[in-house]
Amino acid sequence: MTTRDFEPVGRGGPFRPLSSTAVWRLASFVLVFGAWEFAGRVPISPAFPTFGATMAALFQMTLDGSMGRAYLSTLQPLLIGLLISGVFGILAGVAMGLSRLFEFFVAPVFIVLQAAPVAALIPLITFIYGIGLTAKVIAVCILAAPVIVLNSYKAVRNASPSLIEMCRAFQGSRVQVIAKIILPDASPLIFAGLRLGIAAGFIGVVLAELLITPTGIGDLITYHRSVADYAEMYAAIFSIVAFAAITVSSLQKLETMVFRPEKKEG
Amino acid sequence: MSISGATDPVETATKPDGIVQARGISKTYDGGIQALEGIDLGFPKGELTTLLGPSGCGKTTLLKIIAGLLEPSAGTIIVNGRAVTGPGPERAFVFQDFALMPWASVLRNVAFGLELRGMSRHERHAIARSYIAKVGLAGFEERYPHELSGGMRQRVGLARALAVDAEVLLMDEPFSAVDEQTRRKFQEDLLHLIQSENKTFIFVTHSIEEAVYVSDQVVLLTPRPGAVSRVIRTGLDHGGSPEELRRNKRYLDMVEEIWQMLREYLV
Ligand SMILES: Nc1ncnc2c1ncn2[C@@H]1O[C@H](COP(=O)(O)OP(=O)(O)OP(=O)(O)O)[C@@H](O)[C@H]1O
Numbered sequence: 084m085t086t087r088d089f090e091p092v093g094r095g096g097p098f099r100p101l102s103s104t105a106v107w108r109l110a111s112f113v114l115v116f117g118a119w120e121f122a123g124r125v126p127i128s129p130a131f132p133t134f135g136a137t138m139a140a141l142f143q144m145t146l147d148g149s150m151g152r153a154y155l156s157t158l159q160p161l162l163i164g165l166l167i168s169g170v171f172g173i174l175a176g177v178a179m180g181l182s183r184l185f186e187f188f189v190a191p192v193f194i195v196l197q198a199a200p201v202a203a204l205i206p207l208i209t210f211i212y213g214i215g216l217t218a219k220v221i222a223v224c225i226l227a228a229p230v231i232v233l234n235s236y237k238a239v240r241n242a243s244p245s246l247i248e249m250c251r252a253f254q255g256s257r258v259q260v261i262a263k264i265i266l267p268d269a270s271p272l273i274f275a276g277l278r279l280g281i282a283a284g285f286i287g288v289v290l291a292e293l294l295i296t297p298t299g300i301g302d303l304i305t306y307h308r309s310v311a312d313y314a315e316m317y318a319a320i321f322s323i324v325a326f327a328a329i330t331v332s333s334l335q336k337l338e339t340m341v342f343r344p345e346k347k348e349g
Numbered sequence: 350m351s352i353s354g355a356t357d358p359v360e361t362a363t364k365p366d367g368i369v370q371a372r373g374i375s376k377t378y379d380g381g382i383q384a385l386e387g388i389d390l391g392f393p394k395g396e397l398t399t400l401l402g403p404s405g406c407g408k409t410t411l412l413k414i415i416a417g418l419l420e421p422s423a424g425t426i427i428v429n430g431r432a433v434t435g436p437g438p439e440r441a442f443v444f445q446d447f448a449l450m451p452w453a454s455v456l457r458n459v460a461f462g463l464e465l466r467g468m469s470r471h472e473r474h475a476i477a478r479s480y481i482a483k484v485g486l487a488g489f490e491e492r493y494p495h496e497l498s499g500g501m502r503q504r505v506g507l508a509r510a511l512a513v514d515a516e517v518l519l520m521d522e523p524f525s526a527v528d529e530q531t532r533r534k535f536q537e538d539l540l541h542l543i544q545s546e547n548k549t550f551i552f553v554t555h556s557i558e559e560a561v562y563v564s565d566q567v568v569l570l571t572p573r574p575g576a577v578s579r580v581i582r583t584g585l586d587h588g589g590s591p592e593e594l595r596r597n598k599r600y601l602d603m604v605e606e607i608w609q610m611l612r613e614y615l616v
């Protein structure tokens with residue numbers, strides 16, 4: 084047999100100028116920030132600062148340490164909550180995907196949670212758990228866990244039947260089928276769930292900081308609004324949005340690197 | 350109807366020393382669709398047997414039952430004198446849809462059967478490399494399935510089945526996803542392989558020409574529920590040149606004869 088007539092699908096050539104996606108991304112940033120600057124200069128509202136003023140405030144707040152302190156206190160419930168939701172969420176989702184019994188008992192809880200307007204539950208959390216760290220961690224979990232659980236569950240349930248059959252045909256044990264086929268096959272969807280969960284966790288922690296007790300970023304937003312320092316308020320909002328976006332997209336890179344080597348190039 | 354497992358009435362139609370034997374295999378799926386009824390067959394060692402029949406007659410079902418992936422509703426499969434209860438090391442499957450792991454390189458895919466057996470990385474990779482070369486994919490070890498053409502993927506599936514060194518290879522329409530030229534090349538390669546590997550092949554196809562071209566024995570199945578309609582021994586010399594074989598009068602007659610038989614079912 085020969086395969087001379089087949090050429091593998093090409094990889095990038097020796098020259099890699101800025102890829103076209105990077106150019107488009109840059110262009111869209113320029114467009115959005117430009118529009119922001121323009122709207123701030125009109126101004127569309129006295130409470131709407133320009134992009135430049137916001138960046139200056141961001142710089143100032145970073146220098147004087149108030150941004151750093153805020154993040155230190157916001158990240159604490161966020162990280163704890165995400166860690167709990169990530170570990171237990173994936174475990175619960177995978178278990179639901181593998182066992183009908185587990186699915187029957189656990190799935191409805193998360194389906195309801197995902198549909199519920201969770202902000203409405205936050206006063207209830209305060210009522211039970213007070214206004215401390217626990218309440219904030221729970222707020223993060225309530226927002227982050229359902230999407231993590233449900234994605235993991237669907238990912239496992241939809242793992243390729245043909246690959247599972249292949250593994251069985253080569254005498255793979257149940258454990259091998261799960262470890263070598265189901266989990267790798269499900270990992271892109273599980274990670275998509277994790278990314279959505281982290282995004283939801285950011286919402287949860289900011290909501291908690293705005294609704295329970297003002298601390299961290301929530302405190303910066305509330306405080307600067309109350310004294311009409313709108314540039315500072317927007318700087319706080321901008322920083323948390325950017326922080327969330329960067330976290331989520333680095334996770335995507337990490338995922339491709341670790342789990343799906345075939346998607347690394349191109 | 351019932352065919353007792355103790356005596357094998359149809360066994361006489363094929364060699365009694367079949368390495369794989371189907372005894373009274375019936376299969377009714379949940380939901381009541383009966384796919385197979387009373388299949389009695391022997392698959393002689395070292396030969397290629399083709400299952401041929403109209404679409405939906407239960408060829409895949411029979412192959413999966415032989416593989417131990419599906420349980421028959423009645424009857425038993427005997428391999429090397431022992432009843433099949435599940436997949437075993439003496440049987441390997443080549444899947445119609447390739448069933449390659451997209452996240453694994455060609456090398457890992459081909460070595461996968463050995464990986465599942467717990468063979469060391471070094472050892473299994475050495476074996477996998479030799480079979481990758483054998484199916485003509487040398488140099489593609491580190492590629493991923495999406496970088497390969499359909500024909501190349503099928504070769505990976507074939508190499509994976511060969512690598513576990515099973516005595517019986519079960520192939521479900523392995524060439525249906527490739528174009529006609531590639532298909533012809535594959536058929537010729539397959540004949541070489543049969544000659545060099547001394548394995549038993551059970552092969553499902555839709556193509557009468559392909560069936561006669563590659564087989565020692567062709568099993569015709571009736572429409573659903575599939576039952577054995579006829580077992581034909583081709584008696585062709587597969588060792589000669591492909592051109593000779595394709596022009597052989599016996600080959601052409603047999604293709605015509607089988608076509609006439611299958612035609613009855615198409616009305
Ligand atoms: N999992 C299943 N559940 C219920 N019915 C099934 C299942 N798999 C197959 N069948 C039915 O059993 C019959 C035989 O199916 P099978 O796939 O074995 O046919 P086949 O001969 O391989 O067909 P083809 O030539 O089209 O591949 C078909 O009528 C099909 O609808």
Ligand SMILES: [Mg+2]
Nearest residue numbers: 408409410521
């Ligand atoms: Mg089929």
